[in-house]
Amino acid sequence: MNASYLPSDYLPVLIQLGLALGFIITTMIVTHSIGPKRKSQKKDDPFECGIPVEGDARTPISIKYFLIAILFVLFDVEVIFLYPWAVNFKGLGVTGFIEMVLFMGLLLAGFYYIIRKGVLKWE
Amino acid sequence: MKPIEIVFYVLTGITLLSAITVVTARNPIHSVLALIATFFCLSGHYILMNAQFLAAVNIIVYAGAIMVLFLFTIMFLNLRREDEESKTNLTKMAAVVVGGILMVTMLLVFRAVQLPAVNEGNFDARTGLVEQLGIMLYSDYLLPFELASVLLLVAMVGAVMLGKREAGDRHF
């Protein structure tokens, strides 16, 4: 087990990053240069199961996906708050537990509201 | 120069470069990707200061969650070149004024702040680790922590209110 935890512990990650980047870039260049290249108007079109292309792909989408993303951000923050608590769980004891139940209770109330409002209902 | 200084300057260079790209990029998607790169470099700075938990949280919450939301919005809101051109000179002027005021405020704040001197005798390298941070958060900063949950609750209700469905919405 590591006792000190210093920034230098992260140095080997740079090596991994370098290796991964090197592998990806080399592969991309190699595969780009050795494959055949034949261009034609029909081939360059987006694939639509053989039907002529209709309009642009980049159209607005359902609001549901945005709501899911917003809720994800909020719950992600909640989860992050839980980590320092869980690590200190034994030290904080019953008081810490009650604090956290209060915190989660408020958020679960919000969660209940969201479910009741039918935000998470898909058809 | 010490190795750590070299790391610091290289990291700072990349940070500034990607931050400038965020502002100058024409394509909003490129802007968002540059912003993600900026957050990564900031996490690198946090690690250099041994604030490891903060570095991870910065990546998970900012780069991993908020930027996903940004990307969702930009990608799927159908931003086009034609809308880009609709900025009048007035909006540009207003942007310059607001940006200038913000910069002046920041400069004044940085000049007013006195950094406490580091006492090497009782300096603890583990201050920024998750254990110490948790103890502080759940004892000294308990009230802000509980208020944060109220804030999150309000945000949830707000999101639901704004995202209410209207007749004729497309859903797929």
Place this chain on the structure above:
Amino acid sequence: MDLTIFIVKSIIILAVFGISLLIATYSTYVERKVAAFMQDRIGPDRAGPWGLLQPIADAGKMFFKEDFIPAQASKWLFILGPALAMLTALMSSAVIPFGDSIRFDNYDIPVQGIEINIGVLYIFGVVSLGVYGIMVGGWASNNKFSLLGAIRAASQNISYEVALGLSIIAILMMSGSLSVRAIVEQQAEAGFLGWNVFTQPLGFIIFLTCAFAECNRTPFDLPECETELVGGYHTEYSSMKLGFYLFAEYINMFVSSAFISSLYFGGYHYPFMEQISNALTNSLGAVTGHNVATAIGTAAFFGKIFFFIFFFMWVRWTVPRFRYDQLMNLGWKILIPLSVLNIIVSASGLLFNGMKYASWLIVIVATVLAIMSNSRAPKGQVSPQRS
């Protein structure tokens, strides 16, 4: 950091990098063999003995395919998509402890890329970035199928990430550390029955489900649902760019298997590890004996990883795909409340009794409730959603 330690660490990272690529390559072969076995076929058997050269032939084929970029696509983002997917997959293995430690001279170096204070969060960080590869690639293709696949994948990944984060909180309460090595060692101390799968059965099931969803594996492979979306987010991709997307999936599978094994199945710990390690140090000397014991532990760890990779494949050929609303309901309305309940019950158990096994209570109650509701409902209406 000491130069010797740095060099050894670099060698470890190099080895892990190579091994994860090798395992990902051969996972494609094993997957086809397993599929063949389950469907009573033979599977690939032409390239080399028992078809063992098949993955290499596949890779060669992918390299020589045309690297095609559609005219309407955003060129650089189209290239960036698969590169990001691959990068995040390759970076995630750094914090996994593959074994105890290597000893030589005065050095005692853990078999692990980096041993850091926030190992679990490192993995979550990398996992949360995995969604960019899919989103950027799907959007850049400028194809309707790709775009839909990308949105679906992104929503699915972020939905299950919340439950994934919540499910391991209970483990952290017991270990008191975010370091993956500390979690493994805490399980090793408690012995075989102290493995987190026995103390946290519910957390394990939630985590496993979320891992399937994060890897976009069946039954959660809606982003590439062929019957609706052609190829999903990689419809327009070809050659090694497509290869990267497929390859990243297999690397993710390897890493999540490794992560599941270390969080819930004791990592490099195996029953009677203490006794075997002591016997080896007594017979072979402190240094060699310790290194041999480490090697056995690493082998045990890889055994667990291979089992979970097999499990991923087993499920793929057993369970049918979910419908999208079922997937979202499972993630938000079942897994998140369940994992919160798990946290509260485990925490109360630990606080008021020092009981580690409180999580079983929920499992037993849930099983009883499920059996009761199943026996009460008339046949044919057991679960109306599934019809």
